[in-house]
Amino acid sequence: MMGMTAKPRGRPRSFDREAALQRATEVFWQHGYETTSIADLTRAMGIGAPSLYAAFGDKRTLFEEVVASYVGRYGSFVGRAMAEEPTARDAIARTLREAAAEYTAPGRPRGCLVISAAVNYPESSAEVADGLCRRRAANLRAFESRIRFDIAAGLLPPGTDAAALTAFTGAVMQGMSQLSRDGASREDLEAVAETAMRAWPGPPAGHSPAGPRPGDDGAGTAGGTADGRAEKADGKAEKTGEGGGKREKKT
Amino acid sequence: MMGMTAKPRGRPRSFDREAALQRATEVFWQHGYETTSIADLTRAMGIGAPSLYAAFGDKRTLFEEVVASYVGRYGSFVGRAMAEEPTARDAIARTLREAAAEYTAPGRPRGCLVISAAVNYPESSAEVADGLCRRRAANLRAFESRIRFDIAAGLLPPGTDAAALTAFTGAVMQGMSQLSRDGASREDLEAVAETAMRAWPGPPAGHSPAGPRPGDDGAGTAGGTADGRAEKADGKAEKTGEGGGKREKKT
DNA sequence: TTCTTTCCCTAGCGGTCGCTACAGAAAGAC
DNA sequence: GTCTTTCTGTAGCGACCGCTAGGGAAAGAA
Numbered sequence: 001m002m003g004m005t006a007k008p009r010g011r012p013r014s015f016d017r018e019a020a021l022q023r024a025t026e027v028f029w030q031h032g033y034e035t036t037s038i039a040d041l042t043r044a045m046g047i048g049a050p051s052l053y054a055a056f057g058d059k060r061t062l063f064e065e066v067v068a069s070y071v072g073r074y075g076s077f078v079g080r081a082m083a084e085e086p087t088a089r090d091a092i093a094r095t096l097r098e099a100a101a102e103y104t105a106p107g108r109p110r111g112c113l114v115i116s117a118a119v120n121y122p123e124s125s126a127e128v129a130d131g132l133c134r135r136r137a138a139n140l141r142a143f144e145s146r147i148r149f150d151i152a153a154g155l156l157p158p159g160t161d162a163a164a165l166t167a168f169t170g171a172v173m174q175g176m177s178q179l180s181r182d183g184a185s186r187e188d189l190e191a192v193a194e195t196a197m198r199a200w201p202g203p204p205a206g207h208s209p210a211g212p213r214p215g216d217d218g219a220g221t222a223g224g225t226a227d228g229r230a231e232k233a234d235g236k237a238e239k240t241g242e243g244g245g246k247r248e249k250k251t
Numbered sequence: 252m253m254g255m256t257a258k259p260r261g262r263p264r265s266f267d268r269e270a271a272l273q274r275a276t277e278v279f280w281q282h283g284y285e286t287t288s289i290a291d292l293t294r295a296m297g298i299g300a301p302s303l304y305a306a307f308g309d310k311r312t313l314f315e316e317v318v319a320s321y322v323g324r325y326g327s328f329v330g331r332a333m334a335e336e337p338t339a340r341d342a343i344a345r346t347l348r349e350a351a352a353e354y355t356a357p358g359r360p361r362g363c364l365v366i367s368a369a370v371n372y373p374e375s376s377a378e379v380a381d382g383l384c385r386r387r388a389a390n391l392r393a394f395e396s397r398i399r400f401d402i403a404a405g406l407l408p409p410g411t412d413a414a415a416l417t418a419f420t421g422a423v424m425q426g427m428s429q430l431s432r433d434g435a436s437r438e439d440l441e442a443v444a445e446t447a448m449r450a451w452p453g454p455p456a457g458h459s460p461a462g463p464r465p466g467d468d469g470a471g472t473a474g475g476t477a478d479g480r481a482e483k484a485d486g487k488a489e490k491t492g493e494g495g496g497k498r499e500k501k502t
Numbered sequence: 503t504t505c506t507t508t509c510c511c512t513a514g515c516g517g518t519c520g521c522t523a524c525a526g527a528a529a530g531a532c
Numbered sequence: 533g534t535c536t537t538t539c540t541g542t543a544g545c546g547a548c549c550g551c552t553a554g555g556g557a558a559a560g561a562a
Contacts, residue, residue: 010508011558032371035285038550040373048511050552055509059550115429119370120283122291133433164442167435171426171443178366178425182384184418191415192422199450261538262528289520299541300521306539310520 017055020045025066029109032117033063034125060128070113077102088150092169093197099173100189103180111177140170157204172196268306271296276317280360283368284314285376311379321364328353333393339401343420344448350424351440354431362428391421408455423447
């Protein structure tokens with residue numbers, strides 16, 4: 001990769017492209033793709049519309065860059081849990097536990113952008129919604145292959161229904177994202193995660209605790225972070241005025 | 252005023268108001284509130300915009316009537332399960348099992364309108380989203396009071412965390428709705444429901460199976476001897492072989 | 503300086519949004 | 533028939549949508 005940044009010739013950009021992308025991420029995260037207007041974006045990013053189009057292309061291209069940035073910055077915890085934990089059970093337990101914190105982190109919109117940014121959309125935005133749907137499906141595939149690996153390795157009972165466990169995990173994660181948007185607290189979501197793990201099958205009788213770990217079979221990488229950026233946004237995203245939308249919990 | 256419909260004076264309406272409301276329900280169900288336009292509605296309802304405004308008021312009023320109609324028509328299974336099942340566990344197991352069928356019923360939009368119709372919205376539609384959020388919260392409150400009743404009645408262990416079980420149930424239901432929108436089949440969702448019930452606590456040791464039921468003041472609903480206990484969620488649900496209506500699953 | 507390149511801002515394009523004024527059409531009441 | 537009432541279709545309101553032309557401003561290169 002010889003992509004050294006050549007010295008720009010003309011007038012340099014007068015705003016921080018990365019910061020503007022971060023602001024755009026928050027707006028899309030909060031309101032979704034279709035229900036965010038260019039005016040909303042330019043207001044949040046502090047730039048004019050022509051600057052936005054020159055720097056990021058059209059609305060859809062900007063959204064795709066936002067999603068890629070989001071996945072690397074806020075979604076990497078899933079891939080890390082999958083890579084670092086010794087068993088599928090440990091990996092998913094940690095994923096759910098950390099999701100409880102991520103989905104309710106103060107100073108950011110609630111929930112998961114990949115889950116919630118295109119639930120409602122007109123026909124004209126079907127392709128955008130489809131892209132997010134594929135990312136969710138890739139996550140589920142990563143879960144499932146991890147579970148199947150543990151079944152084959154004897155870490156889970158042979159009769160374990162990998163597809164059912166995968167769908168269940170996906171439902172719990174998406175449900176946690178939605179609950180957080182409705183105002184559920186971090187403790188609420190941690191209770192959901194803990195309760196969900198009670199549905200997990202125990203290890204088969206007479207298992208040997210040390211087993212091989214699933215490495216890289218080229219299958220879908222969890223969390224979409226193919227590049228494996230280890231940066232994690234821990235809870236202090238510098239106070240962007242509002243943060244999440246609803247924060248009071250409906251009684 | 253004994254509710255006799257007074258004979259209308261002028262020119263009668265030339266379309267079926269109930270059928271038009273049903274069409275509007277499907278459009279809002281599919282695309283959500285903000286991302287459905289008046290033109291989408293008039294096209295689906297087969298009427299002109301002035302007829303729509305004369306019969307239903309503005310867009311928001313129409314949506315509220317749509318939600319009320321939807322809840323009565325498609326959301327009643329939750330209340331029925333809560334009222335007819337002898338225990339909270341049975342009620343929620345049945346709710347989840349029936350949700351698997353409702354959320355994937357052929358010929359209708361997937362998932363639940365109350366859950367998904369206002370996930371994405373601009374500030375201007377915050378009140379509409381808030382209304383749906385309150386309905387979801389009311390559902391959770393009904394779940395929780397039902398669970399607390401069973402704890403008090405000795406049908407659940409005294410240490411049962413009612414709030415955790417409620418949040419977990421809500422997360423699973425919302426997650427099932429989302430998964431169905433992503434193309435999950437009825438069987439997928441039934442597996443989710445069955446797996447979720449494995450997280451449910453068993454009855455306390457040495458319980459007495461006969462107990463009063465909540466919301467059952469004198470009006471004995473059918474056959475309520477508390478014989479059905481813990482095996483509701485174990486048996487495979489009946490495979491109603493609905494053949495068609497296949498929706499392609501994103502891969 | 504002068505030229506070239508690139509950025510930023512003003513203004514506005516065509517299109518769609520939710521919504522409605524207006525006039526004709528269709529019914530009951532007389 | 534004529535009058536009154538109400539519905540229906542056309543046509544269009546002001547506002548906003550995503551997006552962009554065009555001119556001046558600000559940088560490096562000559």
